[in-house]
Amino acid sequence: MTAVLDLRAVALAAAARGWPVFPLRPGGKTPAIKRWPQLASTDDDRIHRWWNTNPRYNIAIATGPAGLHVIDLDASHMRPPATDFSEALARLTAVLASPIPATLTIATPAGWHLYYRAPEQPQLRCTIARIGHGIDSRGHGGYIVAPGSATPHGDYTIIDNRPVADLPDILIDRLTPPPPPAVPAVDWTSSTVARPDSYLAAILTSEADRVAHARLHLRNHSLFRAALVLGRLVAADEINEHHARIILTTAAQAHIGVEGFTAAEADRTISNGFRYSRARPRHLHR
Known part of the structure; x- marks a missing residue:
């Protein structure tokens, strides 16, 4: 006792x-x-x-x-x-x-x-x-x-x-972890974006920033969530998949090599997000 x-x-x-x-x-x-x-x-x-x-x-x-x-x-x-x-x-x-x-x-x-x-x-x-x-x-x-x-x-x-x-x-x-690299500016008027405008650019910038600055224990969740958001835009032909993947891969670079997080893991998470969102296209109503 x-x-x-x-x-x-x-x-x-x-x-x-x-x-x-x-x-x-x-x-x-x-x-x-x-x-x-x-x-x-x-x-x-x-x-x-x-x-x-x-x-x-x-x-x-x-x-x-x-x-x-x-x-x-x-x-x-x-x-x-x-x-x-x-x-x-x-x-x-x-x-x-x-x-x-x-x-x-x-x-x-x-x-x-x-x-x-x-x-x-x-x-x-x-x-x-x-x-x-x-x-x-x-x-x-x-x-x-x-x-x-x-x-x-x-x-x-x-x-x-x-x-x-x-x-x-x-x-x-x-x-003390190194500061995350700044997310490079992306040319939102690139031909890879089907319907470029400031609304779409704001969505992409917000999701990329969320991934790049995610806390250690939330980085994979944040990347998957962003892949779902961008994947739905891909499914609606608002942005092509190649460009969406570049945006997310660039944002995830802030975490590569930190506490065992690898580029392969990031790519797998992005692919999973895209796969799950294919059946739920998001059309932007401007």
């Missing part, structure tokens, strides 16, 4: 530090509630209600609202795999060519979490292997499993309980 009560206590303790929490499924790492980005909370009453529902809920911390950026060292995904924390940390500092400050550190079933205080700007999002193999991070848009949580593969345990350090500049630099 003590272990059960500890989960609630740990959630409340994290909230007391200003870290919004929410419940994960018992023994797991997936959210037990919908809309966790909006509902993660530091409110004691809400936390009590959640853990009254199921005292065995694991605990998640919403990293962005908590002002945290957490470096996730996954030993098995390093090349070669790291055998212990000292080796994993040495790999990180070698990749950075710089030491990093010691901070609150959690042992996880797969490796270790290093908690850092995130800068207000830039807002750093989650990354996968941007720094190196087996070195991920959790920031805005993500969450981490809090210490005290347990899974069939192991527990989350504090191994260094020192204060949370500021994220060092070297990591801020490595975790």
Whole structure:
């Protein structure tokens, strides 16, 4: 019974530090509630209600609202795999060519979490292997499993309980994505556009801009949605497919090579959008 009560206590303790929490499924790492980005909370009453529902809920911390950026060292995904924390940390500092400050550190079933205080700007999002193999991070848009949580593969345990350090500049630099390239101006009067005018140009520009500036976790959805919009115009002969594909491919270039997103994946998403929209032509009523 003590272990059960500890989960609630740990959630409340994290909230007391200003870290919004929410419940994960018992023994797991997936959210037990919908809309966790909006509902993660530091409110004691809400936390009590959640853990009254199921005292065995694991605990998640919403990293962005908590002002945290957490470096996730996954030993098995390093090349070669790291055998212990000292080796994993040495790999990180070698990749950075710089030491990093010691901070609150959690042992996880797969490796270790290093908690850092995130800068207000830039807002750093989650990354996968941007720094190196087996070195991920959790920031805005993500969450981490809090210490005290347990899974069939192991527990989350504090191994260094020192204060949370500021994220060092070297990591801020490595975790900041490059600005997306500007979407090149397109000649909307090109012969490839069946009925060129400002209304059509506005639609194409809006969809291209939405894709180019999509957030990391929404980029594929944004590209697919834009392909549906342009695909319906293709089906209505408002624009030819070749030109529509050029517009979307150009906009998607902002994401190629970022967190494993490939040109082939972008092309596949565009093709799927065009295919689904063929039966739903959109004629522009001017």
